[in-house]
Amino acid sequence: MTDPDPLGGELVTANRILAARGVVDGWGHVSVRKPGSPDRFLLARPLAPAVVTRDDLLELDVDTGESITGETTYLERHIHSGIYRARPDVAAVVHSHAPDLIPFTVTDTQLLPLLHASAFLGEGAPGFEVDGVPTGKLIDTPQVGDELAASLGAAPLVLMRWHGVSVVGASLRQAVYRAVYARENARIQLQSLALGPVTYQPTDEARDVAATVDKVTDRVWDLWVHELGDI
Numbered sequence: 412m413t414d415p416d417p418l419g420g421e422l423v424t425a426n427r428i429l430a431a432r433g434v435v436d437g438w439g440h441v442s443v444r445k446p447g448s449p450d451r452f453l454l455a456r457p458l459a460p461a462v463v464t465r466d467d468l469l470e471l472d473v474d475t476g477e478s479i480t481g482e483t484t485y486l487e488r489h490i491h492s493g494i495y496r497a498r499p500d501v502a503a504v505v506h507s508h509a510p511d512l513i514p515f516t517v518t519d520t521q522l523l524p525l526l527h528a529s530a531f532l533g534e535g536a537p538g539f540e541v542d543g544v545p546t547g548k549l550i551d552t553p554q555v556g557d558e559l560a561a562s563l564g565a566a567p568l569v570l571m572r573w574h575g576v577s578v579v580g581a582s583l584r585q586a587v588y589r590a591v592y593a594r595e596n597a598r599i600q601l602q603s604l605a606l607g608p609v610t611y612q613p614t615d616e617a618r619d620v621a622a623t624v625d626k627v628t629d630r631v632w633d634l635w636v637h638e639l640g641d642i
């Protein structure tokens with residue numbers, strides 16, 4: 412039987428994958444823009460991603476960041492609406508508090524690519540700043556959502572001091588993939604820095620690798636779905 416709501420089904424899967432891969436725990440969330448309705452996106456009720464079901468998905472307005480039915484969702488829903496307003500190319504957003512990434516929000520050490528799977532980091536990962544000053548404030552109003560989106564610029568992710576990361580993609584699968592591998596790269600980078608000076612993948616090379624890898628990441632998504640089992 413054809414799934415009457417494939418987008419909702421894939422968003423539930425994305426929630427479960429991010430939880431299973433340790434990118435989100437009790438905190439964190441993922442949204443997807445509605446194809447054909449760029450002013451609307453789907454986000455769950457304020458639940459831990461591991462327990463989100465289709466019945467928990469709400470439709471939100473990009474302009475206001477509010478549920479169109481008035482139901483309550485995450486406090487930091489304005490991460491999603493702010494980025495969707497600023498980036499028409501973005502189809503999905505992941506927000507994570509993954510601990511492996513926190514060191515890169517509180518030091519001058521840049522998060523840079525150390526494996527092909529995370530070559531998308533070659534363009535750099537900006538930090539969330541307001542008036543040039545890093546901030547750790549919650550993204551709980553439309554204005555702060557706009558400030559976060561301004562810091563993100565055209566990048567695939569923005570690091571948030573004392574907080575975490577927000578990752579974007581041209582598809583839900585790409586956003587999930589990037590969120591998982593940004594964390595993997597952070598972990599490998601921390602291990603490498605402990606051993607001594609680190610050689611990062613040059614930006615030009617990383618750009619070429621990322622473009623190639625992007626075309627074949629469905630294999631990884633399919634594995635993660637397989638590992639979830641029945642949901």
Ligand SMILES: [Zn+2]
Pocket residue numbers: 439487506507508574575
């Ligand atoms: Zn947060």
